[in-house]
Amino acid sequence: MTPTESPSSSLVIATRESRLALWQAEHVQALLQARGHRVHLLGMTTQGDQILDRSLSKVGGKGLFVKELEVALEQGRAQIAVHSLKDVPMDLPEGFALACVLEREDPRDAFVSPRYANLDELPAGAVLGTSSLRRQVLLQALRPDLRITPLRGNLDTRLRKLDEGQYDAIVLAAAGLKRLGLGARLRSTFAPEAMLPAAGQGALGIEVRSDRADLIAALAPLAHTPTWLAVSAERAVSRALGGSCSMPLAAHARWTEGRLQLDAAWGDPEGRTPLVRASACAAVQSHAEAEVLGTQVAASLRARGAVGGVAGFDVAGLPGNAA
Numbered sequence: 001m002t003p004t005e006s007p008s009s010s011l012v013i014a015t016r017e018s019r020l021a022l023w024q025a026e027h028v029q030a031l032l033q034a035r036g037h038r039v040h041l042l043g044m045t046t047q048g049d050q051i052l053d054r055s056l057s058k059v060g061g062k063g064l065f066v067k068e069l070e071v072a073l074e075q076g077r078a079q080i081a082v083h084s085l086k087d088v089p090m091d092l093p094e095g096f097a098l099a100c101v102l103e104r105e106d107p108r109d110a111f112v113s114p115r116y117a118n119l120d121e122l123p124a125g126a127v128l129g130t131s132s133l134r135r136q137v138l139l140q141a142l143r144p145d146l147r148i149t150p151l152r153g154n155l156d157t158r159l160r161k162l163d164e165g166q167y168d169a170i171v172l173a174a175a176g177l178k179r180l181g182l183g184a185r186l187r188s189t190f191a192p193e194a195m196l197p198a199a200g201q202g203a204l205g206i207e208v209r210s211d212r213a214d215l216i217a218a219l220a221p222l223a224h225t226p227t228w229l230a231v232s233a234e235r236a237v238s239r240a241l242g243g244s245c246s247m248p249l250a251a252h253a254r255w256t257e258g259r260l261q262l263d264a265a266w267g268d269p270e271g272r273t274p275l276v277r278a279s280a281c282a283a284v285q286s287h288a289e290a291e292v293l294g295t296q297v298a299a300s301l302r303a304r305g306a307v308g309g310v311a312g313f314d315v316a317g318l319p320g321n322a323a
């Protein structure tokens, strides 16, 4: 298939092969099929799937799940990549575009444990597994007495490690559990005020080559504008601070009475300074306005002590993953 073929012929979605990635790709496949497109999946393994023994923040972060899929788009082996937006770098490499963002699943973090119903029930010294610096820093601020321990792997692996008794409880995204029909494992969810989600958490983005205007037009009906504007504001906070997986940063936007309320929190990676928080609210109607809101909140975070990293570090700083 050549990259110039029209979207009315068969489309190929490049996807990672974890159960969640496949669910997401099949979800987009079904949405496109309902609109009369023929769609196939191309399963692939990414560096992020292979490196399971180290914390993602130490090996390069977000770009790890995305790069191989982009190569497939570049080579014309596929036309579409479906991503958890949370894993997508703020600025896509030259030649790629975010065609649209779909309606968001539950953006909150979830508490899962065979024995305890919520964070408050955990006894002092309990072992709590979690997989991001953001969660580590936010949870440590809520419960300094817990032993917060890294937890890697796809959803099934994380649940297995919990079931094997390696942890007393784990914290992960509610969206993944719900999408895989594992909502029953979820004992409680964290209100965003208690534990602020990551930028883009629970939202799916569709990436294409930016020269495929025809495809971008074909995907436009799948967009959910309220979600897209909210995640644009969230991602603008990350971008302005040069956010990567090595920076504990939370950004969550929600609609209240037609206005977009954006809350963000920044933590020092070494845990030396207390959490910094900032919020703003605006009557956002365009992506440009959403980004202004995000940039303002990022500036407030900086004014309160947040220190930004280097934008794009997570992709460019990784061997074999040059931007």
Ligand SMILES: NCc1[nH]cc(CCC(=O)O)c1CC(=O)O
Binding pocket: 084, 085, 086, 087, 171, 172, 173, 174, 175, 176, 200, 201, 202, 203
């Ligand atoms: N970083 C891994 C990741 N990327 C997307 C999800 C699922 C939730 C979502 O779509 O945001 C997860 C799992 C998790 O954070 O527990």
